[in-house]
Amino acid sequence: MSTPVETPPVLETRQLTKTFRHGNEVVEAVKDVTLRLEEGEFVAVMGASGSGKSTLLHLIAGLTRPDSGRVVVEGQDLADLRDGRLTRFRRRRIGLVFQSYNLIPALSAEDNILLPVLADGRGRPTTEKLEELLEQLALLERRRHRPDALSGGEQQRVAIARALVSDPAVLLADEPTGNLDSVTTQDICRLLRKLRDEQHRTILLVTHEPAVAVWAQRVLILKDGRNLTEFSTAELDDAQHLAARYQDIVSTAAEMEASR
Ligand code: ADP
Ligand code: MG
Numbered sequence: 488m489s490t491p492v493e494t495p496p497v498l499e500t501r502q503l504t505k506t507f508r509h510g511n512e513v514v515e516a517v518k519d520v521t522l523r524l525e526e527g528e529f530v531a532v533m534g535a536s537g538s539g540k541s542t543l544l545h546l547i548a549g550l551t552r553p554d555s556g557r558v559v560v561e562g563q564d565l566a567d568l569r570d571g572r573l574t575r576f577r578r579r580r581i582g583l584v585f586q587s588y589n590l591i592p593a594l595s596a597e598d599n600i601l602l603p604v605l606a607d608g609r610g611r612p613t614t615e616k617l618e619e620l621l622e623q624l625a626l627l628e629r630r631r632h633r634p635d636a637l638s639g640g641e642q643q644r645v646a647i648a649r650a651l652v653s654d655p656a657v658l659l660a661d662e663p664t665g666n667l668d669s670v671t672t673q674d675i676c677r678l679l680r681k682l683r684d685e686q687h688r689t690i691l692l693v694t695h696e697p698a699v700a701v702w703a704q705r706v707l708i709l710k711d712g713r714n715l716t717e718f719s720t721a722e723l724d725d726a727q728h729l730a731a732r733y734q735d736i737v738s739t740a741a742e743m744e745a746s747r
Contacts, residue, residue: 495562496526498524499558499560500543500546500558500559502519502556503558504554505517515712518713519714520709520713521556525689529704530703530705531693532544532692533695540662546558547659549565578607583650584647584660586662588639588642589646590645590649592633592635593633596629596630597621600617600621600652620648626644639668646663647663651688660679660690663675663679683704690703700726701720701723703720704720705719705720706720
């Protein structure tokens with residue numbers, strides 16, 4: 488009998504570490520973080536401001552090089568890719584969404600979405616494919632609008648469409664609802680959840696808000712750059728329960744630290 492070939496996880500980090508120096512002060516922004524995302528998983532990273540969430544996401548996206556540890560996307564170790572190849576790999580396999588939508592003001596929603604594939608020298612997607620994407624993100628009616636004619640939620644949906652246009656292996660989102668009101672925040676979360684449920688998208692989302700993290704299937708807690716713990720949201724009823732759980736974990740960690 489042959490042993491089944493193991494497919495690598497979509498995303499894996501191994502003991503990822505990144506230190507910053509401010510004069511004499513050393514900040515361990517990310518310390519020994521090991522995580523794994525299988526295809527179709529929606530995972531949230533939670534932590535207070537300064538806990539290393541953005542640094543972790545930048546390391547995973549290959550925007551920052553780690554001091555030590557590895558980032559492997561679909562079996563590709565990012566450390567083995569130099570400059571141009573890393574940029575190309577990121578453009579094709581990693582979708583990035585930020586708190587600020589980073590859209591180009593002079594371009595229509597549609598042209599903003601198409602920018603990554605055009606920059607990559609690949610042709611436009613077929614009209615059918617593009618319209619399918621616009622439809623999934625409820626942007627069909629807004630395709631010709633420029634960013635200043637769009638609401639915050641619509642602008643973020645354009646940014647998500649732009650991240651998905653190259654059909655990446657993983658979608659990375661850093662506080663994607665940070666500039667949105669609570670109703671629009673829930674709309675964006677519902678959309679991300681739909682992308683996972685209906686298209687089997689793999690999503691890693693960074694947030695400090697329980698009302699956002701509760702949409703993920705699994706939550707990983709960062710404190711001072713370290714992954715304290717992770718848990719499934721399946722047994723939690725709502726954001727209040729998640730907030731309580733999160734508080735519990737963080738206070739226990741603080742007590743343990745104080746008693747050392
Ligand atoms: P979060 O996103 O959870 O708020 P960050 O990853 O932005 O946290 O920051 C973690 C720590 O690393 C903070 O102490 C921050 O000041 C520091 N840090 C982040 N980026 C840099 C940088 N480019 N240069 C120096 N220090 C940084
Ligand atoms: Mg941040």
